[in-house]
Amino acid sequence: MALACGAGAQAAQWPSQPIKIVVPYPPGGNVDVAARIIAPGLQKAFGQPFIVENKPGAGGMIAGEYVARSAPDGYTLFMAANGPLLYSPLIFGRSNAYQWNKSFEPISSVSYTPMVLQVRPSLPVKSLADLIALAKKEPGKLNMAAPGAGTSNHLVSELLQSVTGAHWTTVQYKGNAPALTDLLSGQVDFDFDQVSVALPFIRKGQLRPLAVTTEKRVKSLPDVPTMEEAGVKNMVATTFTGLLAPKGTPKDIVDRLSAALHKILKEPDVIDKFDHLGAEARAxxxxxxTAYLAAEDARWTPVIKRAHIHVN
Structure with missing residues (x-):
């Protein structure tokens, strides 16, 4: 009873100080941008600063473990995506660090973003079929940039190799931003990136899109075929971003944050910001x-195991 009363008093007084939103990647990537879009709305809703703090590394696990070990008081939140939340503990062999359904309280999704397979313009391929043919002709020669082991970007690449028999070398980075930098400079050949990040560079002709990972074509890239249209079936994949709190955070705080995000993500200017980036704002x-995370976990964990994806 004393514990229950203490938690109730804590929730009633929350928030009385700034709240940290911990991002598992460097500034500039898909997850970081999403966090910075919602932070002002949360600050307005609760009257306290919501500070975005970037903690990249170890496939996002540095940030995930930091939040999982934080006090469950509503002052430290995790702005997560597929890889850091669901897959990195398995890939890095550190399931004891945290598990999404045991270490966190899911609050709400924030955005859903399709991915696009894109290449440097100087690469002599014009289609997905061309890329696959080149990768089969010279196995391992092409370099694919990934923003971290176990990210959705990485898993889609592994799945594509598995279903086509092509092979390339995966170069791992600590986030989207450094991977994109090397792709733009021609240090690597191609990547799977979130449309929200890739769109400005595609529009400027700095990168060439080959296919999107959605069932239907993406509104912002109407001339780019889906993976199925390009000749490869069962390659639908979306990157989510979502907000979570440490396990044990009072339900009232979780519910209040979720309710605030529902309102924020329905605001026309917020919807426009995500839409302009090629993402869908959805609380x-x-x-x-929680149900969505369970379904994603069940879908992609077998891919990780079949591909023997791991980092020592």
Missing amino acids: ATPQEF
Whole structure:
């Protein structure tokens, strides 16, 4: 009873100080941008600063473990994506560090972003079929940039190799931003990137899109075929971003944050910001977000195991 009363008093007084939103990647990537879009709305809703703090490294696990070990008081939140939340503990062999369904309280999804397969313009390929043919002709010669082991970007690449028999070398980076920098400079040949990040460079002709990872064509890239249209089936994949709190955070705080995000993500200017980036702003209840995470976990964990994806 004393513990329950203490948690209730804590929730009633929250927030009385700034709140940290911990991002598992460097500034500039898909997850970081999403966090910075919602932070002002949360600050307005709760009257306290929501400070975005970047903690990249170890496939996002540095940030994930930091939040998982933080006090469950609502002052430290995790702005997560597929890889850092669901897959990195398995890939890095550190399932004891945290598990999404045991270490966190899902609050709400924030955005859903399709990915695009894009190449440096100087690479002599004009289509997905060309890329696959080149990769088969010279196995391992092409370099694919990934923003971290176990990210959705990485897993889609592994799945594509598996279903086509092509092979390339995966170069791992600590986030989207440094991977993109090397792709733009021609240090690597191609990547799978979130449309929200890739779109400005595609529009400027700095990168050439070959296919998108959605069932239907992306509105912002109407001339780019889906993976199925380009000749490869069952390659639908989306990167989510979502907000979570350490396990044990009072339900009232979780519910209040979720309710605030529902309002923020329906605001026309917020919708426009995500839409301009090629992403869909979409909130969920804690229960809905938990169900979504469970389904994604069940879908992609077998891919990791079949491909023997691991980092020593």
